[in-house]
Structures are given as structure tokens and as C-alpha cells.
Amino acid sequence: MLMSIIFKLLFIFACLIQVNHGYEAFGQEDEVEYLNTFSTLIKDSYSASLPQNLIATCKHQPQTSTTTTTIKSITTSMLSSELQEFCGTESICTVPNGLTVTMNSNLNVAALVLHGSLIWNDRSQSLTEQWLCAGYIAVRFYFSS
Secondary structure, eight states: OHHHHHHHHHHHHHHTSEETTEEOOOOGGGHHHHHHTHHHHHHHHTOSOOOHHHHHHHTTOOOOOTTTSEEEEOSSOEEHHHHHHHHOSSEEEEEOTTOEEEOSSOEEESEEEESSEEEOSTTTOOSSSOOEEESOEEEOOOOOO
16 A cells, blocks of 8 residues: 555656656556656656755654654645644644645645645745655545546
8 A cells, every 4th residue: 555655656756757858657557667767767856956945954854753743634725834834843734625735935844645735836936946845745636537
């Protein structure tokens, strides 16, 4: 189950990575091809240097455990600056289905569980270098027919 979740997260990550002046996408059935090109995908995805503020804040952040960490769930859509105040750096933040977090600032939380939406685009981003730091990010997919 954990490998399936990791593969799905890496799948999303891989779909967004530009490879050889085009975008490469993988389906769940393409696991072997994805694993065979993984080193190229990773190399291409880390071609830009990380913002120093991100490194200073996130690199040495202590790991939290689900047994000692508070789980907080938002009840209304909000900005990342509001979510930062609501959850802090010691909470697992959950965004329920139907709710949205809009990235207007850096976000640093113990973990982020998305059942709802996260919007992060040129309009919402207020800083030149903006980042999200979390021990893990879990994304729940909802498909409509």
C-alpha cells in the first residue's frame, strides 16, 4: 500500500517534469519504464538550486511521529498564510474534499494530507521564491466519470 502511494506521488511528480523539451507522462502500468528513467527524471527536476531560506528552514526540521503529532483539519478554504497559523510546524494538516488551500506564502508543516485542492500558480504566489516544506504530502485522487 505504501509503495502504491509513493508511486502515485512520484507519478504526479514525473508528469510535471520536463524531459528533453517535452513532457513525459507515465501511467500506473508504466512502472518499469518509469523506474528505468528515474535517474534522468530526478536529475532534470533538480536542475535549479534550492532557495537558501528553504534549505535553512526545512533541511534540519525535526521529524515528527504520528503518535505525538496533532492532526488538524481545516473547515473552510484558506490561504497558505492562514494554514501556517492554524497548523504550525508541529501538526499534520488535512484539507478535506471540497476545500482549497491557495499558496500565497511559504508553508512549513509537519505533514500535509490533501483530499481537497491546493492552488499554486503565478497569481497566488506572492514571493519570488516560494516553497512548501512538509515531512510528507499525501494526495487523495478523486476521479469523476
